Amino acid sequence: MPIPTTLLRTVTAVATILALLIGTAVAQGLEREVTIRVGEFYFQVDGQEANAPIELDAVMPYRVTIVNEGSMLHRVKLGRGVVVEEGVPFAYHEILFDAVPLRITGTTAEGATFRIDTTYLTQLDLAPGASIEIAFTLPSTTRGDWEIGCFIPGHYEAGHHAALVVH
Numbered sequence: 001m002p003i004p005t006t007l008l009r010t011v012t013a014v015a016t017i018l019a020l021l022i023g024t025a026v027a028q029g030l031e032r033e034v035t036i037r038v039g040e041f042y043f044q045v046d047g048q049e050a051n052a053p054i055e056l057d058a059v060m061p062y063r064v065t066i067v068n069e070g071s072m073l074h075r076v077k078l079g080r081g082v083v084v085e086e087g088v089p090f091a092y093h094e095i096l097f098d099a100v101p102l103r104i105t106g107t108t109a110e111g112a113t114f115r116i117d118t119t120y121l122t123q124l125d126l127a128p129g130a131s132i133e134i135a136f137t138l139p140s141t142t143r144g145d146w147e148i149g150c151f152i153p154g155h156y157e158a159g160h161h162a163a164l165v166v167h
């Protein structure tokens with residue numbers, strides 16, 4: 001017996017509405033967006049104090065935008081265990097974005113755009129006005145205490161670092 005046309009139309013309409021609802025949920029709910037503003041000498045998420053701990057959840061897709069709104073070059077690293085060379089903080093022993101798939105897109109201070117796909121990121125050099133967006137999902141093994149810091153000579157010592165906690 002053929003399926004009545006009206007029933008078929010109803011089924012199709014319901015399927016279309018479901019597809020639209022699912023599409024909206026994916027677009028709205030999946031990637032969490034966080035903006036970290038950088039300047040002299042702070043990292044700041046909207047609604048938080050400068051250099052307040054930045055909190056992220058593992059196993060959640062993120063799009064983190066890091067913007068240099070200051071007037072100096074900043075060299076941003078995410079990791080833990082500060083390496084000090086000849087009395088100067090130089091880098092982190094352990095790197096947060098090690099073996100983590102990353103999609104990095106950005107705009108240089110001159111307005112040029114770029115995209116890099118990688119699984120390893122040691123540092124971001126951000127000229128004044130530059131903005132970089134990193135899309136990633138941290139694995140559960142990264143849960144714990146980390147740090148975001150700037151390693152332009154003198155900046156880390158001036159307090160240019162903040163705790164970063166992965167839950």
Ligand SMILES: [Cu+2]
Binds near residue numbers: 073074156
């Ligand atoms: Cu800095």
